[in-house]
Amino acid sequence: MEKQHNLSKNQKIIFDLIDKSPEPLKAYSILFNVQKKGINAPLQVYRALDKLVEIGKIHKIESRNAFIACQNSSCQISKATAFSICESCEKVSEISNTKLSKYLSNFADESGMKYTKYNLEFFGLCKKCKSK
Amino acid sequence: MEKQHNLSKNQKIIFDLIDKSPEPLKAYSILFNVQKKGINAPLQVYRALDKLVEIGKIHKIESRNAFIACQNSSCQISKATAFSICESCEKVSEISNTKLSKYLSNFADESGMKYTKYNLEFFGLCKKCKSK
DNA sequence: TTGTAAATGTTATATTATTACATAGTGTTA
DNA sequence: TAACACTATGTAATAATATAACATTTACAA
Ligand SMILES: [Zn+2]
Ligand SMILES: [Zn+2]
Ligand SMILES: [Zn+2]
Ligand SMILES: [Zn+2]
Numbered sequence: 001m002e003k004q005h006n007l008s009k010n011q012k013i014i015f016d017l018i019d020k021s022p023e024p025l026k027a028y029s030i031l032f033n034v035q036k037k038g039i040n041a042p043l044q045v046y047r048a049l050d051k052l053v054e055i056g057k058i059h060k061i062e063s064r065n066a067f068i069a070c071q072n073s074s075c076q077i078s079k080a081t082a083f084s085i086c087e088s089c090e091k092v093s094e095i096s097n098t099k100l101s102k103y104l105s106n107f108a109d110e111s112g113m114k115y116t117k118y119n120l121e122f123f124g125l126c127k128k129c130k131s132k
Numbered sequence: 133m134e135k136q137h138n139l140s141k142n143q144k145i146i147f148d149l150i151d152k153s154p155e156p157l158k159a160y161s162i163l164f165n166v167q168k169k170g171i172n173a174p175l176q177v178y179r180a181l182d183k184l185v186e187i188g189k190i191h192k193i194e195s196r197n198a199f200i201a202c203q204n205s206s207c208q209i210s211k212a213t214a215f216s217i218c219e220s221c222e223k224v225s226e227i228s229n230t231k232l233s234k235y236l237s238n239f240a241d242e243s244g245m246k247y248t249k250y251n252l253e254f255f256g257l258c259k260k261c262k263s264k
Numbered sequence: 265t266t267g268t269a270a271a272t273g274t275t276a277t278a279t280t281a282t283t284a285c286a287t288a289g290t291g292t293t294a
Numbered sequence: 295t296a297a298c299a300c301t302a303t304g305t306a307a308t309a310a311t312a313t314a315a316c317a318t319t320t321a322c323a324a
Contacts (some may be wrong), residue, residue, distance in 0.1 A: 043274085051271090
């Protein structure tokens with residue numbers, strides 16, 4: 001059974017915005033968009049983002065400093081994430097590939113380090129951009 | 133044959149600093165450290181960093197906004213990078229594992245997107261921190 | 265109902281990165 | 295050599311991203 005997270009007011013406003021967006025959103029663009037809803041300060045946005053990331057409802061695209069809603073309901077609380085990023089149009093998709101996630105979750109090298117989390121970002125040209 | 137890149141004065145100063153550092157360095161920490169060598173402005177640092185990343189001499193650790201020297205001479209110009217990051221002591225190492233890099237370089241999913249580059253960051257506790 | 269954790273509100277500030285513009289060096293070729 | 299293109303440098307200003315510190319309020323379980 002998944003733990004149920006009842007989002008708070010600010011968290012819900014911000015999650016809904018990200019969830020509806022076809023593209024990753026940046027923190028200050030989120031701030032701009034929610035000011036009409038009474039969220040006025042960067043910290044209010046960042047706190048909601050932190051929480052949403054923590055509970056796995058959204059992910060941060062590190063190379064872009066931007067946030068997208070989790071497109072993979074079975075995503076294990078942001079512990080194992082993979083994305084594809086088009087370097088031309090900046091379209092980002094979450095990759096959910098069982099083989100890939102198994103391979104990476106079980107990955108171990110000679111360092112003796114046990115990995116509990118990973119984030120993978122693939123880059124290239126999406127179908128549309130490739131055919132231009 | 134690898135293309136030879138003769139580093140410019142600023143590039144060399146900044147590469148040497150990063151290369152000698154046991155830990156990833158942040159841009160403004162680099163700036164602070166090279167001011168005695170006549171590099172005074174953020175842009176001078178960022179320009180050198182951009183170039184060094186481009187030619188594969190250093191890599192950016194995206195989740196940390198920090199830079200490390202390439203520890204893998206055969207690294208294909210920053211097109212395929214993997215790192216291990218200790219979430220306790222923040223030690224970062226570049227992973228060079230042929231199987232892993234082959235697996236990821238050949239990865240393809242149903243999206244029809246051809247990936248030309250990837251960056252992978254593993255997180256966990258290093259040996260030292262685990263045994264504490 | 266009282267204690268505790270989570271969330272909010274607000275101001276200020278820290279950190280990371282880029283724009284714009286002027287100048288200087290490096291190497292190639294006419 | 296002169297002309298050219300390209301890369302690198304210097305400097306100032308500013309944009310974009312993120313956190314610290316502090317006061318207050320809300321949710322909710324013991
Ligand atoms: Zn997900
Ligand atoms: Zn595209
Ligand atoms: Zn490398
Ligand atoms: Zn450690």
